[in-house]
Amino acid sequence: MNQYGKTISAAALLISAAGQAQVFADEAAPAAAAPAAASKYTGPSLLDVLNGSGITVTGYVDVSWEHLSGIGAFSSGAADRVFDARHDSFTVNQAAITIAMQPKEGFGTLINLSAGQDAEIFKSYPNTGGSDFDVTQAFVQYATGPWTLMAGKCVTLAGAEVINPTTDSNFSRSILFGYAIPFTHTGLRGSYALNDQVALTLGVNNGWDQVTDANKDKTLEFALTLTPIKAFTFVVDGYAGKEPLGIVNNVPTAAQGMRYVVDAVATWSVNDKFTIMANYDNGAQKDDTFGVAKDKYRWDGAAIYFNYAFSDQWCASLRGKYFDDKDGYRTGVVDPLSGDGQKWKEATLTFAYAPSKHFVLRAEGRYDRSNVDGAFIKNIESTSGVLDVTDNQSSIALEGIYKF
Numbered sequence: 001m002n003q004y005g006k007t008i009s010a011a012a013l014l015i016s017a018a019g020q021a022q023v024f025a026d027e028a029a030p031a032a033a034a035p036a037a038a039s040k041y042t043g044p045s046l047l048d049v050l051n052g053s054g055i056t057v058t059g060y061v062d063v064s065w066e067h068l069s070g071i072g073a074f075s076s077g078a079a080d081r082v083f084d085a086r087h088d089s090f091t092v093n094q095a096a097i098t099i100a101m102q103p104k105e106g107f108g109t110l111i112n113l114s115a116g117q118d119a120e121i122f123k124s125y126p127n128t129g130g131s132d133f134d135v136t137q138a139f140v141q142y143a144t145g146p147w148t149l150m151a152g153k154c155v156t157l158a159g160a161e162v163i164n165p166t167t168d169s170n171f172s173r174s175i176l177f178g179y180a181i182p183f184t185h186t187g188l189r190g191s192y193a194l195n196d197q198v199a200l201t202l203g204v205n206n207g208w209d210q211v212t213d214a215n216k217d218k219t220l221e222f223a224l225t226l227t228p229i230k231a232f233t234f235v236v237d238g239y240a241g242k243e244p245l246g247i248v249n250n251v252p253t254a255a256q257g258m259r260y261v262v263d264a265v266a267t268w269s270v271n272d273k274f275t276i277m278a279n280y281d282n283g284a285q286k287d288d289t290f291g292v293a294k295d296k297y298r299w300d301g302a303a304i305y306f307n308y309a310f311s312d313q314w315c316a317s318l319r320g321k322y323f324d325d326k327d328g329y330r331t332g333v334v335d336p337l338s339g340d341g342q343k344w345k346e347a348t349l350t351f352a353y354a355p356s357k358h359f360v361l362r363a364e365g366r367y368d369r370s371n372v373d374g375a376f377i378k379n380i381e382s383t384s385g386v387l388d389v390t391d392n393q394s395s396i397a398l399e400g401i402y403k404f
Helices: 019-028 046-052 175-179
Strands: 056-068 089-101 106-115 133-144 147-155 184-193 198-205 219-229 232-244 256-269 274-286 296-309 314-324 343-356 359-370 376-380 387-390 392-403
Touching (some): 175 314, 376 392
Antiparallel strands (some): 089 106, 147 184, 184 198, 256 274, 274 296, 314 343, 343 359, 359 392, 376 387
């Protein structure tokens, strides 16, 4: 924040005698120095005015370079990474700004705008395609006492990781982030803090990643947050509602059925340097179409994170993930012998260096493996179009984030 300065020149005479004494004093005194020039007053900055009125403005720019051993796709044609599915590429992942006014009492609002290649992936239905801009969040809220009520578009309650890269500990997003849970919801959400240890959230929305509802049914959401001690937090949340089996070329499928997911995240700050986090997801999608061969598709997965801060500037994160796409619904990869969906594992190691509070550099190595031979496309022959497939994929990446 700007510092306001000014030089104040003043003279004060204490008169303790009558007029003649004052004349003698004036004659004896040397000529007074010219008063110092007052420094220029520039006035408050825009951020000063906004902060003074309760409005916050934050944002970041996230850029990276990545080498991927494959082409970023499964043999089913589905992407095999969430955002980072680009081979030997410099990328503007996200440039985002958030403008918010969220008082503890009364009405408030938040608007979160995002641009970049990631926005093409997490934007909601209807997604017309070809645009790298997204209104990621936009909601109004009312807070009073322990209650907070929200209406509009918000990020999901589920998951250990988020869209905003500045609060994640790794460059790449995990398997569960992209394949087990939604990104955003549009609807109503209410939270109630019983005390410092227990909070409840309930809501109703259009469904998974839908600004406009893809059908006439609504999805219910819930969350229970427990903080028994300051160093430990446990969150269990979930979603349930009737959803189309998919949205193909921006058109919802006629087939639909109940979809649910239950998500749990536990975070333990062992000490000031070491944090352990665990995440579990269990989901299913029903198909109400009469006479289908399989009327329910299931998936589950688990993850663990070990985050260690060597100093204020250096830290490391080790992540391990397991995802069982039991029926191939989420990734499209099925074992040709058993007919079961793939079991997909991931190990990721990320080092981060923060030379200042506004800038972070990350270096990451990651390895993925599937129990299905040929799950990952390594290459496509340019002349014949024949797929070169394998059961594993690796990557290295460098990332830079500037935040304000």
